[in-house]
Amino acid sequence: MGLRPAVRLCHLYPREMNIYADRGNIAVLHRRLAWRGFDLRVSESPPGERIRTGETDLFYLGGGQDRDQLGVAVDLQGHKAASVRSAAADGVAGLFVCGGYQLAGHEYRTVDGQAIGGIGALDVTTEADATRLVGNVEIESRLDTGRMRIFGYENHAGRSRLGPGSSPLGRVISGHGNNGEDRTEGALSGRFAGTYLHGPLLPKNPQLADWVLRLALEHRYGGKYELEPLDDHFEEAARRTAAALTARRRLAPRFRVRTR
Amino acid sequence: MIAVVRLAETVAGSAGALSRRLRLGGGTSIVGMVLNRLDPGAMERLAAETARRCVVLSGTNGKTTTARMLIACLAADGRSIAANTAGANLASGISAALLAAKRAGRRKDRNTGQETGRTGESVGVFEVDEAALNDIVRRLRPGLVLLMNLFRDQLDRYGELESVTERWVELAGSLPEDVTLLLNADDPALAFLGNGHPNTVLFGMADDHGNNRELSHAADTIRCRRCGEALSHDFVTVGHLGAWRCDSCGLHRPTPRFQASRVELRGFEGLSFSLLDSSGGRPEAFDVSVPIGGLPNAYNALAAASAARALGVPPETVSGALSQVDAAFGRSEQIFLQGRTLRLLLAKNPTGANENVRFVMSEESRLHVLILLNDRTADGRDPSWIWDVDYEPLLDRLDSLTLGGRRCWELALRFRYAGAPHDSFSVHERLPDALDDALSATPEGGTLWILPTYTAMLELRSELVRRGVAREFWETA
Numbered sequence: 001m002g003l004r005p006a007v008r009l010c011h012l013y014p015r016e017m018n019i020y021a022d023r024g025n026i027a028v029l030h031r032r033l034a035w036r037g038f039d040l041r042v043s044e045s046p047p048g049e050r051i052r053t054g055e056t057d058l059f060y061l062g063g064g065q066d067r068d069q070l071g072v073a074v075d076l077q078g079h080k081a082a083s084v085r086s087a088a089a090d091g092v093a094g095l096f097v098c099g100g101y102q103l104a105g106h107e108y109r110t111v112d113g114q115a116i117g118g119i120g121a122l123d124v125t126t127e128a129d130a131t132r133l134v135g136n137v138e139i140e141s142r143l144d145t146g147r148m149r150i151f152g153y154e155n156h157a158g159r160s161r162l163g164p165g166s167s168p169l170g171r172v173i174s175g176h177g178n179n180g181e182d183r184t185e186g187a188l189s190g191r192f193a194g195t196y197l198h199g200p201l202l203p204k205n206p207q208l209a210d211w212v213l214r215l216a217l218e219h220r221y222g223g224k225y226e227l228e229p230l231d232d233h234f235e236e237a238a239r240r241t242a243a244a245l246t247a248r249r250r251l252a253p254r255f256r257v258r259t260r
Numbered sequence: 261m262i263a264v265v266r267l268a269e270t271v272a273g274s275a276g277a278l279s280r281r282l283r284l285g286g287g288t289s290i291v292g293m294v295l296n297r298l299d300p301g302a303m304e305r306l307a308a309e310t311a312r313r314c315v316v317l318s319g320t321n322g323k324t325t326t327a328r329m330l331i332a333c334l335a336a337d338g339r340s341i342a343a344n345t346a347g348a349n350l351a352s353g354i355s356a357a358l359l360a361a362k363r364a365g366r367r368k369d370r371n372t373g374q375e376t377g378r379t380g381e382s383v384g385v386f387e388v389d390e391a392a393l394n395d396i397v398r399r400l401r402p403g404l405v406l407l408m409n410l411f412r413d414q415l416d417r418y419g420e421l422e423s424v425t426e427r428w429v430e431l432a433g434s435l436p437e438d439v440t441l442l443l444n445a446d447d448p449a450l451a452f453l454g455n456g457h458p459n460t461v462l463f464g465m466a467d468d469h470g471n472n473r474e475l476s477h478a479a480d481t482i483r484c485r486r487c488g489e490a491l492s493h494d495f496v497t498v499g500h501l502g503a504w505r506c507d508s509c510g511l512h513r514p515t516p517r518f519q520a521s522r523v524e525l526r527g528f529e530g531l532s533f534s535l536l537d538s539s540g541g542r543p544e545a546f547d548v549s550v551p552i553g554g555l556p557n558a559y560n561a562l563a564a565a566s567a568a569r570a571l572g573v574p575p576e577t578v579s580g581a582l583s584q585v586d587a588a589f590g591r592s593e594q595i596f597l598q599g600r601t602l603r604l605l606l607a608k609n610p611t612g613a614n615e616n617v618r619f620v621m622s623e624e625s626r627l628h629v630l631i632l633l634n635d636r637t638a639d640g641r642d643p644s645w646i647w648d649v650d651y652e653p654l655l656d657r658l659d660s661l662t663l664g665g666r667r668c669w670e671l672a673l674r675f676r677y678a679g680a681p682h683d684s685f686s687v688h689e690r691l692p693d694a695l696d697d698a699l700s701a702t703p704e705g706g707t708l709w710i711l712p713t714y715t716a717m718l719e720l721r722s723e724l725v726r727r728g729v730a731r732e733f734w735e736t737a
Contacts, residue, residue: 015482015490019412019420021647023477027677065420071488135641153642155415199644203673234676234687238669 006039007216010056012080013064013072014044017100020155022062024200025097028209029058035230038217047075053087058216063098063198066110066128073103073116081119088121093191093215097201101186101194102126102158111157122187122194123165126158133157137175137197138246139185145214148207149173151242152197160196162187169195174246191215204242206235268298269359292352295359303351306358307384307400314342314384315567316397319408319444321612322560323349323387324588325552326408329564329581331385336581337573343385347588351396354386383571390424391417394431404440405431406567408559410449411499412480412648413609414640421480425449432457440570444563445516446501448491449481452514462514463566465558466521466536468495468502475500478610478648486511498556499611518566520548520558527623528553528592528603535565535575546575552587554619556612590717597729599704604720608639608713610648617654620709627657629709630698632665632691632716639713643667646674660701661685664694665716691719 011026030040045051064072088094096104105124108116134155141148150170159179162168168178169186177185177196186195193212195201202209210227217225272295295302307314317326324347331343342361344353361384388396390410397405407428412421432441432453441454445464454460475482475493479500484491489508496502505512520533532549550561561582568578587593595602605620607613620627635643654661655678663671663685672687686701688694702708712720724730 018477018648019415020642021644024644024647024674024677027647031677031679065422067422068483071483153644155642199642200647203647203670203677231682234669234672234682237687238673241667241669 004037004039005217005221006041007033007213007220008055008057009040009042009216010045010051010059011042012045012059012061012084012100013047013075014062015046016068016072017062017064019065019068020063020098020153020198021200022060022097022100022198025062025095025202026060028200028202028206029060029213032206032209032227032230033213036228045080047072050079051083051087053083053090053092056087056092057220058212059084059087059092059094059096059192061094061096061100061103063100065099069099069103069108070110070114070116073108073118076103076119077117081117084119085121088190088192091191091219093212093219094121094193095201095212096122096192096194098154098156098196098198101196102156102160104192104194105160105187108158121192122189123163124160124187124194125163126160128157129159131157133176133180133196135175136242136245136249137177137185138173138243139170139175139177139197140173141170141208143211145207145211148205149239149243150195150197150201150205150208151239151246152195152199152201152204154196154198156196160187165189169193174249191219204235204238206230206232268295268302269363271298272356272359273363290352290356291359292348292354292356295355296352303355303358303396303399306355306362313381313403313571314386314400315404315406315571316386316388316393316400316402317406317408317563317567318388318390318393319406320390320411320413320609322408322556322563323347325557325591326406326560326564327385327387328588329550329561329585330567332581332585333564333568333573333578334383334385334571336577337568340382341385342382344387345588347387349387349389350392351399354388354396354400357386358384391427394427397431397435402439404442404567404570405435406442406563407450407453408444408563409447409499409501410481411609411611412478412645415642415644417637417640421449428453442563442567442570444501444559445513446497446503446559447481448485448500448504448513452485452511461518461566461570462516463518463562464513464516464520465495465497465501465503465523465562466519468497469523469525471495471497471555473497473502476611476614476650478614478650480611484509484511498559498615501559518562518569520562523555523558525553525555525558525622527619528594531555531558531561533558533562535562537569544575546579548579548582550582550585552585552592554592554615556615557592590712590714590721595724595730597724597727598699600699600702601707602710602724603707604710604712604717606712606714606717608645610645613646613649613711616711617649617651620711621653621657623709624707625657626659627654627709628660628698628702628706629654629658629711630662630664630694631671632694632710632712632720633663633667633671634665634713634716634719635667636715639715643670646671649674651675652678655680658685660698662694662698662701663687664689664691665713668694691716692723695720695723 168184484506487509
C-alpha cells in the first residue's frame with residue numbers, strides 16, 4: 001500500500017472550519033489522485049498541535065463561522081502561522097477557501113471592529129461589512145496551465161483587498177468576488193491559492209483540482225508533473241448547469257442580503 | 261375604517277380563491293401578501309380577534325409535523341384553531357391563516373381542515389420561519405413560544421447559524437414574564453436561552469434507548485456556549501442533540517421537565533415512548549404513540565405533547581390525539597403507483613438528510629432510491645450541503661439509484677466522489693423522466709424511497725397529482 005507515490009495533505013482545523021462542505025474538496029483530491037495511482041495521506045491539524053512542515057506537500061483550510069474563526073486565529077498565532085509561512089517559502093502548495101482564505105491573509109476585521117490576525121501567506125486584508133455577498137459566481141482564471149472558468153457559490157460578509165504581493169485568482173464574470181467592487185476574485189502567491197468560492201469548489205472545477213494536485217506533486221517529487229485526463233462528463237454537465245445559472249444572474253440586477 | 265378593513269380582507273380572500281382556481285397553488289400565501297399590503301396592521305388585529313392565546317413554534321427541522329401534532333391535541337381538547345398548516349411560515353402565511361379562521365366562522369375551514377364550530381376556547385398554532393420569528397412573535401404576542409432545534413440550513417439565506425442563535429437570544433430576553441418559553445434542552449444552542457426568563461420549560465430525551473450514536477460530521481453546535489471548549493456527550497440523538505456537558509467549565513444539559521424515556525422505533529409504522537412530567541412534587545408518566553416513524557419524529561411528538569400539557573390538555577387526550585395523527589405532505593408520506601409503494605422523505609439540510617439515510621437503511625436491506633435536488637429559495641440556493649450528508653453507507657445497499665432535480669449533476673458528482681462508478685446510477689434533468697426511470701428500476705410490489713428537497717417534493721407531488729395518485733397539498737393539509 002505505502003509504495004504508491006503520495007501527496008501529503010495537512011488539513012488545518014477540520015472540525016472548526018468546515019461550514020461549506022469542505023470535505024467535498026478533500027474527497028475530490030483523494031479520488032483524482034487514486035484514479036491515477038497515487039495516494040492522498042491526510043493529517044489533521046487541530047488546535048494545539050504543531051505542524052510537521054517537513055512532511056507536508058499541501059495545506060487545506062476551509063470555511064467557518066466568525067465565532068470558530070476567532071478561536072482558530074488565536075491558535076494560529078501560537079506556532080502555526082509562522083510554520084505555514086515558512087512552508088510556503090519552501091514551495092509547499094496551499095488551498096484556502098472562504099473563511100480559510102480570509103485567515104490566509106494578514107488580517108480579518110469583524111463588524112465589531114475586532115482584528116483577527118491571519119497567517120500572512122497571501123497579501124490580502126479583509127474587513128467585514130454588515131451585508132453579505134451571496135450567490136452563484138463565475139470567474140475567469142489564467143493559470144500557468146492555461147485559461148479556465150471556475151464556478152462556485154459565495155457567501156461572505158468580508159470585503160478582501162489585495163496588496164502587490166498577490167495576484168487575483170481570477171476576474172469576476174458573474175457574482176461579487178473579493179469585495180463586489182474591483183471585479184477580482186481570490187488570491188495567488190506562489191503555490192498558495194485562496195478563494196471565496198465554495199459549492200464545494202473542486203468537484204465542479206476538475207481543472208483547478210488537477211492544478212492544485214500538480215503543484216503538490218511537484219513539491220513532493222520535483223520536476224513537472226502531467227496528470228492523465230479522466231472521464232469528467234458529470235463535471236462538464238454540472239458546469240453547464242452552473243454556467244446557465246451565472247448567465248441568468250448576469251442579466252438580473254445584483255442583490256445583497258442583509259442579515260442583521 | 262371598518263369598511264376599508266373589510267374590503268382588504270375580501271380582496272385578499274378573492275386573490276386566494278383565484279389562485280386555486282387558476283391552479284397556481286394553494287393560495288395560502290397570496291391571500292396574506294395582498295392582505296398585509298392593503299392593511300399592514302392586519303396580523304396584529306386578526307390575532308387579537310381570532311386567537312386569544314396562540315402558540316408560535318420554530319426550529320430548523322420538524323416545524324410542520326410538530327404543529328400538526330399539537331393541533332391534533334388541541335382539537336381533541338375541543339378548542340377551535342387558527343393555523344398555517346400548509347407550511348406557509350412567513351408573515352403572509354400567518355395573516356392568511358388568521359383571516360381564513362375568521363371568515364370560516366362556524367363552517368369547516370378549508371385551509372386548516374379543522375372543525376371550527378366548536379364552543380371551546382380558540383387558539384392559534386403557527387409554525388414560523390427561523391429568521392422571521394422575532395418579528396412575528398412581536399406582532400402575534402403568543403402565550404407560548406416553542407423552540408425545537410437549530411441546524412445548519414440555507415446558509416445562503418440565514419447567514420451563519422450563529423446569527424440566528426443571537427437573534428433568538430434577543431427574543432428570549434424580550435419576552436413578557438407570563439409567556440411560556442418551551443425549549444429543547446438537548447440542543448446546547450437553545451438549552452440556556454431562557455436564562456433569566458421565569459417561565460421557561462424544558463423537554464429532552466431521558467436516554468438514548470441503546471442506540472449508541474456518535475456525533476456526525478455535520479454536527480453543528482459542538483462547543484460550549486459559555487467557555488468555547490469542545491462538548492462531551494453521555495449520548496447523542498439527532499445531529500448535535502443529546503445529553504451534552506462541558507468538561508472544561510462544568511456547564512451541562514439542565515434536567516428537562518418533560519422527558520421521553522423508553523423510546524421505541526418501529527420503522528415506517530411509527531414510534532412510542534413514555535413521557536415523564538417531573539413538575540411539582542409528584543412526577544407523572546403517560547404513554548405516547550405516533551404512527552409516524554424515525555427518531556426526529558420522537559422529538560416532534562415530545563415537543564407537541566409537552567406544549568399541549570403546558571396548555572392544560574389532559575394526558576389521555578394528548579395520547580389519544582397523537583395516536584391518530586398522520587404525516588404532513590411529503591414527510592413520511594406513502595403513495596401507491598403502478599404496483600409500487602412510493603415513500604417520500606423530505607430533507608433540505610444535512611441533519612435531515614442524514615436521518616433519512618439512516619431511516620431508509622433501517623427499513624430494508626436492499627434499496628431502490630430516487631434523490632431529487634432543487635436549488636430554489638425554499639431548498640437553499642447553494643447545494644453545498646449535500647457534501648455534508650453521509651450517503652456513503654448507502655452505496656453497498658442499493659439495487660437502484662436515480663438522481664434528479666435542477667441540480668441533479670451536483671448529486672451525480674457527490675456519488676461519483678463517494679466512489680460510485682459512472683454507470684451505477686442514472687441521472688435525469690426532467691422530473692417525469694427521473695420518476696419513470698426509478699419506477700421501472702423498482703420491481704412490482706417493491707418500495708421506491710424518494711428523498712426530495714422542498715420544492716422538488718412539491719413538483720413531484722404535482723406530477724403524482726397529474727398521474728391521479730395524490731391530492732394537492734392544500735387539500736391534504
